[in-house]
Amino acid sequence: MxxxxxxxxxxxxxxxxxxxxxxxxxxxxxxxxxxxxxxxxxxxxxxxxxxxxxxxxxxxxxxxxxxxxxxxxxxxxxxxxxxxxxxxxxxxxxxxxxxxxxxxxxxxxxxxxxxxxxxxxxxxxxxxxxxxxxxxxxxxxxxxxxxxxxxxxxxxxxxxxxxxxxxxYNQDSFKPISPEDRLKFMDIHDYPDNFLLYIGRLESKKNVLNLLKAYQKSSRKWPLVLAGRPGNYGYKEIEELVKHPDLKEDIIFLGYVNQENYPKLMACASGFVFPSKFEGFGIPILEAMASGVPVACSNIPALKEIGQEAVIYFDPDNTDDIQDKIEELFKNKELREKKITKGLARAKDFxxxxxxxxxxxxxxx
CATH class of the missing domain: 3.40.50.2000 (Glycogen Phosphorylase B;)
Known part of the structure; x- marks a missing residue:
């Protein structure tokens, strides 16, 4: 012993x-x-x-x-x-x-x-x-x-x-949601029917600023929901950009989401975006894939290792590329379904x- x-x-x-x-x-x-x-x-x-x-x-x-x-x-x-x-x-x-x-x-x-x-x-x-x-x-x-x-x-x-x-990731919590449960959760929290979700700290190393700049250039037919607490470095710049008249009506700040609501919020999203400039792993993309939500994320080594062919990748330093891939995530129905299917399969490996x-x-x- x-x-x-x-x-x-x-x-x-x-x-x-x-x-x-x-x-x-x-x-x-x-x-x-x-x-x-x-x-x-x-x-x-x-x-x-x-x-x-x-x-x-x-x-x-x-x-x-x-x-x-x-x-x-x-x-x-x-x-x-x-x-x-x-x-x-x-x-x-x-x-x-x-x-x-x-x-x-x-x-x-x-x-x-x-x-x-x-x-x-x-x-x-x-x-x-x-x-x-x-x-x-x-x-x-x-x-x-x-x-x-x-x-x-x-x-x-x-x-x-x-x-x-x-x-x-928590396999018991993160899974696709039924249409009935989705409608109920959305009504309770007054969320829009379709939205792009980011979950994580709001700080420089998560590259939220470039995400906002890319979103600002997009068609913005779907709100961007930011779920997470302010980080230690870079939050002021993020806050200032969100206050821009051209953005503030299309962005929803949720703050920290508790563990009861987090999996449901993820499963209700129309797409998940993870723009980090650096990660050691990337649990949120696993949670999204397991929930049947298509993912667009940075093409950094760790995320490519985890996401493999189940994810749409973009250059985190190129706001035009981030914009294009987010638009593709929503507009290309065939690609969405393909990535959802591959994501559900990939998540089972963990x-x-x-x-x-x-x-x-x-x-x-």
Whole structure:
């Protein structure tokens, strides 16, 4: 029997995006598939929801820390130094010190490849944290072949300790919606019959500004719905453009959409657009494909790896190309149906139990 350490700070966040949901699913799935090894789950102050419900081989330890940053790097590090575990798995960052084998997931190196998309302080913090993770890790998990190539390009010595394990989406929630349920949901929330949907943070690295510029040039026969919270960098420019008289009547801001409404909103969309300049994976395009919604997204390596032939691709730096592909998504009925069919099939290749099984096998190897 091995003792495995896990940190639950990301899984414990109220407003979750890709990395937080990954942490949440790994913890929840590990509870289901391993009844033999001992798991010690570390967290700061309290655990929300069902996170603390677990079988007898799971133990939970609160490590209070008065500061917003560096809980993992310092407080957790001290705990692992005094009370080491056989293996410690982190879903995003490793402690500065501590004993036992260290395994970490590195999602992407966007702050290296596109530093202009990050706030300077965030860029410094991320570079420091990821350099430490690569240096300290005995094993590295990453979420796409594209991310693996990036890690090797910046850290060549890490090549032999990297394993690619794709992420997934909630298969129980994201599925095509019946016409009756769609009509009911649309009436309750007063959404238009046809709309183009973007879901994600409203910030520079998600390339929302270019999406708005492309949409401004389009025929705009369908509203653009933006679902997501303001990001840390670039939101002011997005907000200013949306206020333009030529745009403000055709754009709907929803803010953060809760997990009850999110899958229904996705399934009701006439099309989904994902214009990111950089991604390590791209869970939202999987969610859209599984919902039977045609997708237009950036032609960046990670998204092409995940979407394959099920998606319409555009150059994220070319607003004319973004405009053309969005128009095509709505106007070319034959292409829409083809992409929907391929998307539904492609989405079946992914599941969180599969991700957790492969991850745990690699940790225990």
């Amino acid at each position: 091995k003792t495995l350490g896990l940190e639950a700070t990301r899984a414990n966040k109220t407003y979750k995006t890709g990395t937080e949901w990954y942490a949440w699913y790994m913890l929840q799935e590990f509870k289901k598939i391993d009844k033999e090894n001992k798991f010690v789950v570390y967290y700061n102050r309290y655990l929300a929801g069902d996170l603390k419900k677990a079988p007898e081989n799971f133990y939970f330890k609160s490590l209070p820390w008065p500061f917003e940053k560096f809980w993992t790097h310092i407080r957790l590090a001290w705990e692992l130094l005094i009370h080491p575990v056989d293996k410690f798995f982190a879903t995003n960052a490793l402690p500065l010190f501590g004993r036992g084998e260290m395994i970490v997931t590195i999602h992407d190196l966007g702050f290296y490849k596109h530093p202009e998309l990050y706030h300077p302080l965030e860029r410094i913090y991320q570079k420091m944290s990821h350099r430490l993770a690569v240096f300290r890790a005995d094993k590295i998990i990453t979420i796409s072949e594209a991310s693996k190539a990036d890690i090797i390009s910046y850290f060549p010595k890490a090549k032999d300790k990297i394993k690619v394990i794709h992420l997934s 599941s969180w139990p599969k991700v957790a099984k492969e991850t745990l096998e690699y940790i225990l190897k």
